[in-house]
Amino acid sequence: MIPISDIKTYFTTLQDKLCTAITDIDGENFIQDDWTRELGGGGRTRIIKGKIIEQGGVNFSHIYGDTLPQAATLARPELAGCSFQALGVSLVLHPHNPFIPTTHMNVRFFIAEKLRCAPTWWFGGGFDLSPYYPNREECIHWHHTAKTLCEPYGTNVYPHFKKNCDDYFYLKHRNEARGIGGIFFDDLNEWGFESCFSFIKAVGEGFLTAYLPIINKNKQRTYTPAQKDFQCYRRGRYVEFNLLYDRGTLFGLQSGGRTESILMSLPPVVHWCYQWQAQANSPEAALINEYLPAQDWV
Amino acid sequence: MIPISDIKTYFTTLQDKLCTAITDIDGENFIQDDWTRELGGGGRTRIIKGKIIEQGGVNFSHIYGDTLPQAATLARPELAGCSFQALGVSLVLHPHNPFIPTTHMNVRFFIAEKLRCAPTWWFGGGFDLSPYYPNREECIHWHHTAKTLCEPYGTNVYPHFKKNCDDYFYLKHRNEARGIGGIFFDDLNEWGFESCFSFIKAVGEGFLTAYLPIINKNKQRTYTPAQKDFQCYRRGRYVEFNLLYDRGTLFGLQSGGRTESILMSLPPVVHWCYQWQAQANSPEAALINEYLPAQDWV
Numbered sequence: 238m239i240p241i242s243d244i245k246t247y248f249t250t251l252q253d254k255l256c257t258a259i260t261d262i263d264g265e266n267f268i269q270d271d272w273t274r275e276l277g278g279g280g281r282t283r284i285i286k287g288k289i290i291e292q293g294g295v296n297f298s299h300i301y302g303d304t305l306p307q308a309a310t311l312a313r314p315e316l317a318g319c320s321f322q323a324l325g326v327s328l329v330l331h332p333h334n335p336f337i338p339t340t341h342m343n344v345r346f347f348i349a350e351k352l353r354c355a356p357t358w359w360f361g362g363g364f365d366l367s368p369y370y371p372n373r374e375e376c377i378h379w380h381h382t383a384k385t386l387c388e389p390y391g392t393n394v395y396p397h398f399k400k401n402c403d404d405y406f407y408l409k410h411r412n413e414a415r416g417i418g419g420i421f422f423d424d425l426n427e428w429g430f431e432s433c434f435s436f437i438k439a440v441g442e443g444f445l446t447a448y449l450p451i452i453n454k455n456k457q458r459t460y461t462p463a464q465k466d467f468q469c470y471r472r473g474r475y476v477e478f479n480l481l482y483d484r485g486t487l488f489g490l491q492s493g494g495r496t497e498s499i500l501m502s503l504p505p506v507v508h509w510c511y512q513w514q515a516q517a518n519s520p521e522a523a524l525i526n527e528y529l530p531a532q533d534w535v
Numbered sequence: 536m537i538p539i540s541d542i543k544t545y546f547t548t549l550q551d552k553l554c555t556a557i558t559d560i561d562g563e564n565f566i567q568d569d570w571t572r573e574l575g576g577g578g579r580t581r582i583i584k585g586k587i588i589e590q591g592g593v594n595f596s597h598i599y600g601d602t603l604p605q606a607a608t609l610a611r612p613e614l615a616g617c618s619f620q621a622l623g624v625s626l627v628l629h630p631h632n633p634f635i636p637t638t639h640m641n642v643r644f645f646i647a648e649k650l651r652c653a654p655t656w657w658f659g660g661g662f663d664l665s666p667y668y669p670n671r672e673e674c675i676h677w678h679h680t681a682k683t684l685c686e687p688y689g690t691n692v693y694p695h696f697k698k699n700c701d702d703y704f705y706l707k708h709r710n711e712a713r714g715i716g717g718i719f720f721d722d723l724n725e726w727g728f729e730s731c732f733s734f735i736k737a738v739g740e741g742f743l744t745a746y747l748p749i750i751n752k753n754k755q756r757t758y759t760p761a762q763k764d765f766q767c768y769r770r771g772r773y774v775e776f777n778l779l780y781d782r783g784t785l786f787g788l789q790s791g792g793r794t795e796s797i798l799m800s801l802p803p804v805v806h807w808c809y810q811w812q813a814q815a816n817s818p819e820a821a822l823i824n825e826y827l828p829a830q831d832w833v
Contacts, residue, residue, distance in 0.1 A: 270810070284809045294809070410788040473801070480778035481788065490708040490779065497810050503771070505808065509801040511582045511592070512568070 239358055239430060241322060244346050245299060247434075248326045249281070251344070251441045252297040255328055256283055258445050259295070262452055263287035267295065272495055277302045278322075282498040286505075289337070289456055293330035294501035299323070305349060306492045316357060319349035325362075326441070327485070329502040330448075335468035336455040338368035338375075338416070339475060341502070342444040343485070344437050360433045361423040363398065364444045365406055366451075367416030367475060369468045370520050371528045375451050376417050380534035382447035383420045386439040390428065395535075398422045403531040408478055414529045415478045419447075467521055470513055472504040479503065537656055537728060539620060542644050543597060545732075546624045547579070549642070549739045550595040553626055554581055556743050557593070560750055561585035565593065570793055575600045576620075580796040583628075584803075587635070587754055591628035592799035597621070603647060604790045614655060617647035623660075624739070625783070627800040628746075633766035634753040636666035636673075636714070637773060639800070640742045641783070642735050658731045659721040661696065662742045663704055664749075665714030665773060667766045668818050669826045673749050674715050678832035681718045684741035688726065688734055693833075696720045701829040706776055712827045713776045717745075765819050768811055770802040777801065 256267050265287035273279035280298030287293070301322040310317045325345030332339065344362035366379050380399070387395035402421035407414055420440070425433050479486045479502050489499040515521035554565050563585035571577035578596030585591070599620040608615045623643030630637065642660035664677050678697070685693035700719035705712055718738070723731050777784045777800050787797040813820035 292807070292809070410794045469804075476774060476805075477778060477798075480775060481785075487779075496708045500775075500807065501809050503807040505806060506767075507774075507805045507807070509590070509798065509803060509805070511590070511799050512795050 239348060239356060241324070241346075241348065244434065245324055247438060247441075248299075248324055248344065248346075249297055252281065252283065252295055252326050254441075255295050255326070255342075255445070256285075258449060259285060259287075259290060259293070259330070262449065262456070263289045265290070270498075272498070274300050274495070276300075276493075280495065280498060282495070282501065284501060289332055289334070289452065290330050291333040292501075292505035293328070294498070295326070295328045296498050296501065297324075297326050298498070309488075309492075316349045319351045319357070321347065321349045323347045327502075328444075331472070331504045332452070334455060334458060335369040335460050335464045336458045337452055338366045338371070339472070339504070340364065340366050340448050342440075342448075344441055346437075358430075359424045359426045360437050361425060362437060362440055363402055363419060363421035364440065364447065365402055365416055365419035365421065366448075367471075368528065369471050369524065370464065371417065371524060372454075375454065376528065377534055378450065379417070379419065379447050382443055384535050386443035387420065387436075389439075390432065390436050395420065406478065408474060408482070410481070411474065411477070413474065413525070414531060415474060417528055417534070418531065466508065469504075469506050469508040470510055471524075472507045473509045476503055476507055537646060537654060539622070539644075539646065542732065543622055545736060545739075546597075546622055546642065546644075547595055550579065550581065550593055550624050552739075553593050553624070553640075553743070554583075556747060557583065557585075557588065557591070557628070560747065560754070561587045563588070568796075570796070572598050572793070574598075574791075578793065578796060580793070580799065582799060587630055587632070587750065588628050589631040590799075590803035591626070592796070593624065593626045594796050594799065595622075595624050596796070607786075607790075614647045617649045617655070619645065619647045621645050625800075626742075629770070629802045630750070632753060632756060633667040633758050633762045634756045635750055636664045636669070637770070637802070638662065638664050638746050640738075640746075642739055644735075656724060656728070657721070658723045658735050660735060660738055661700055661717060661719035662738065662745065663700055663714055663717035663719065664746075665769075666826065667769050667822065668762065669715065669822060670752075673752065674826065675832055676748065677715070677717065677745050680741055680745035682833050684737040685718065685734075687737075688730065693718065704776065706772060706780070708779070709772065709775070711772065711823070712829060713772060715826055715832070716829065764806065767802075767804050767806040768808055769822075770805045771807050774801055774805055 260266055265285055267283040267285045270282045278300035283295045285293045303320050305316055305319055305321045328342040330340050342364040346360050348356050348358040350356045384395040398420035402418040405421050558564055563583055565581035565583045568580045576598035581593045583591045601618050603614055603619045626640040628638050640662040644658050646654050646656040648654045682693040696718035700716040703719050
């Protein structure tokens, strides 16, 4: 028997913890919108427009229904006719300061059930970092934190989930990674429920360990209008990824999800500019040539 | 025998004419990039960052190959193994002034050929308008121009292509039209080549008749920072449409098109804001409630 209420309790507690940690640094509170889904379930969307976080959201949702949407059963026809529940916490933070990277974190659980059958369930999630003016030590810290939390689950876990992340957050039309990666996993059930759930908790905790020091190290740094422009230009890549490729975004919008909660992932101010080119040997060129290509960080 | 070189000559001449007309009003010249496509063909991309047009492009391309990309033959399996040519002119203009609407215009020709078979060919295209602070007379003028150019081809042409446009430029996840429409058509060959080609020319000319007076009427108007913000916010819908739905954009990016030429359609500065709401009875509410819902304009 899968203890769904325990997962739900953990996810809502995690949402609280993430928001509290961000508010502690930022000084600004989140606003909260509770919403319900006509076909079953609902969510708790929290949005911050802060002093450090220019725009960000930490969303919890729990949706369920008697039958899976058709889009979901195309890839897994064995789930046709199942009732389902999907729970998750999603975080996206777009800081003002271009020295603080944009980040994304997600943990989610899915279960499909049919009478007289064992349920099908899995966890998914991860976290990834999209810096503008990256710092090598911070990238190493980010990946080291990810590796450390994965280690109790097997030595191959971090390399596997790190590669998933590099493969997933990739803009094919730009031949470019969205950021410096992190970990990404889906369909996780092979370790059994208890281990998977404890791993998910480690991801939730690990995210703050990975990200908060990077905010703290950079939040006082001053930046030029040109550096802010570069951040706004690079945010365009974030929009392109989320609207062209991100499965969660596309599935959410196609399946009648709450548009404003899904698109809270988009940055507050974005620039597009034809044929923008970094100057040779500039920090902007370093991001693209040295940091974004997938590499071993730990 | 389809005179492809005549179409190409017309399209490049149209590109010149459009650019000249815009430069005459704006004062700024277009920059030009010629590019070639590894698999066959190439294009001439022209970009303006002007005094009236904040960012815009007028692109010509002519691509060809010995076999159609697989993505193109999925919907039309009878074209498998055909050689093909695709030619087109695409225009997108994002003005500085929020009283001048964003506009998009496109004309295109496609032909697929196989030995000892009659070629398969069609034209497509249209133009549509995305205002921020619309004016009823200008919307009527826009649609009246479209209707007038369609009339020689049959009384049903404008209503049919106008409805295509309303259906196509629609953001399902917002339950909202991208703009006030215009005309949109594809797979056009049923009138025979001569009539179709002369219609395409009428669309090319008609666009300037429809749009230039709207620039001229509004280019001197002053606007507030709040009105500029609203324009930037609404431009987000333009991005969402192009990256989530636009077939030309998605097909171009998926088939290895020139990314910078395709994404020149995206606006220079865009804002996203959670749960933005227009004030009751404001001009911003009028756009959404009075102008965007599909309606009979002529």
